Amino acid sequence: MPLVTLWTGREVKALRAATRYTLEAFAARLGVTERMVSKWESGGAAIQPRMSNQAALDHILAQSDADAHGRFIGLLETESGGKTPAQITEPQVAPILATEPVRHPADGKAMAAVPEGIFLGGSADEPIWVDAFLIDVCPVTNADFARFCAATGHTPPRHWEGKRCPRSLYDHPVVWVTWDDASAYAAWAGKRLPSAEEWEKAARGTAGDIYPWGRQQTAAKCNVRESRIGTTTPVSRYHSGASPYGVYDMCGNVWEWSSTATISGRYELKGSAFTSPFFRCTPSAYNDADKDMADDDTGFRCAAAPADMPAQ
Numbered sequence: 001m002p003l004v005t006l007w008t009g010r011e012v013k014a015l016r017a018a019t020r021y022t023l024e025a026f027a028a029r030l031g032v033t034e035r036m037v038s039k040w041e042s043g044g045a046a047i048q049p050r051m052s053n054q055a056a057l058d059h060i061l062a063q064s065d066a067d068a069h070g071r072f073i074g075l076l077e078t079e080s081g082g083k084t085p086a087q088i089t090e091p092q093v094a095p096i097l098a099t100e101p102v103r104h105p106a107d108g109k110a111m112a113a114v115p116e117g118i119f120l121g122g123s124a125d126e127p128i129w130v131d132a133f134l135i136d137v138c139p140v141t142n143a144d145f146a147r148f149c150a151a152t153g154h155t156p157p158r159h160w161e162g163k164r165c166p167r168s169l170y171d172h173p174v175v176w177v178t179w180d181d182a183s184a185y186a187a188w189a190g191k192r193l194p195s196a197e198e199w200e201k202a203a204r205g206t207a208g209d210i211y212p213w214g215r216q217q218t219a220a221k222c223n224v225r226e227s228r229i230g231t232t233t234p235v236s237r238y239h240s241g242a243s244p245y246g247v248y249d250m251c252g253n254v255w256e257w258s259s260t261a262t263i264s265g266r267y268e269l270k271g272s273a274f275t276s277p278f279f280r281c282t283p284s285a286y287n288d289a290d291k292d293m294a295d296d297d298t299g300f301r302c303a304a305a306p307a308d309m310p311a312q
Contacts, residue, residue, distance in 0.1 A: 007057045009040040009047040018071035030056045065216045107189040110137040112245045119201040120208030123284050135202045136301040138235035138248045139173040148185050171234040173254045173299040179267050179291035182257045182300035194303035196260035196268040203243050203250035203283035212243035212250045219278040222252035226278050251281040254299040262288040273297035
């Protein structure tokens with residue numbers, strides 16, 4: 001997000017244009033008169049709003065989406081002959097993902113490494129320590145589960161006609177699996193189910209972002225009810241929705257079982273599904289279910305401790 005060290009009328013005018021506000025609506029957001037906004041804009045770089053108004057402008061900019069940020073910078077550069085004004089800066093953010101995914105020898109799935117440390121988790125963004133772990137880049141697919149069933153004789157999911165995985169769903173997340181089904185697959189693969197805290201850190205990163213991709217309320221980055229798809233999608237479809245660790249489908253597509261028990265016989269579910277409204281898809285959101293529950297919008301992914309990774 002661009003940072004404005006000192007707002008002048010020039011930045012005010014660019015912000016209103018970038019956020020597509022009418023003069024009336026913009027003034028209402030700031031709590032000032034339309035005449036005041038017009039005075040700032042006509043004064044350009046020579047006029048500076050009061051500090052209370054500077055803070056209100058900061059808030060509007062912070063609440064705007066990435067597209068509005070881009071338009072804001074572009075408008076200022078156009079007015080300044082192609083140069084960004086000195087009081088506008090873009091903070092440099094170091095990438096969290098330090099290593100490339102590794103492929104697990106047992107089930108062949110790519111896993112992302114999440115380092116030990118504190119992240120801001122839960123609805124209150126409280127600091128939580130999590131040891132280093134690996135997590136599947138994508139949920140377990142129908143094709144993955146088919147290999148497990150063939151190797152172990154495990155009962156296939158109910159939606160496989162003739163107990164065979166439909167070819168059209170090979171790269172979709174497996175569904176109609178109970179917590180025991182998910183745990184059995186994880187044990188076969190030499191893995192385990194992630195805890196709810198591990199899952200959330202892999203989804204949000206360390207700085208308390210609301211969604212895997214940041215803070216923008218963008219339903220287009222995931223498969224939720226507003227997507228109007230109405231069923232599962234391939235697990236690698238939403239590239240722009242990947243988390244800071246490069247993990248896919250942490251919002252939408254299918255709810256995912258975790259290893260975290262709530263009360264006897266119930267476990268936390270994370271991530272939301274294609275059946276969920278967008279407001280339910282925040283990785284910090286709480287949900288749980290009976291371990292024997294199976295549905296067409298519930299699947300899982302696996303985790304492992306780095307020390308448990310089989311030699312390659």
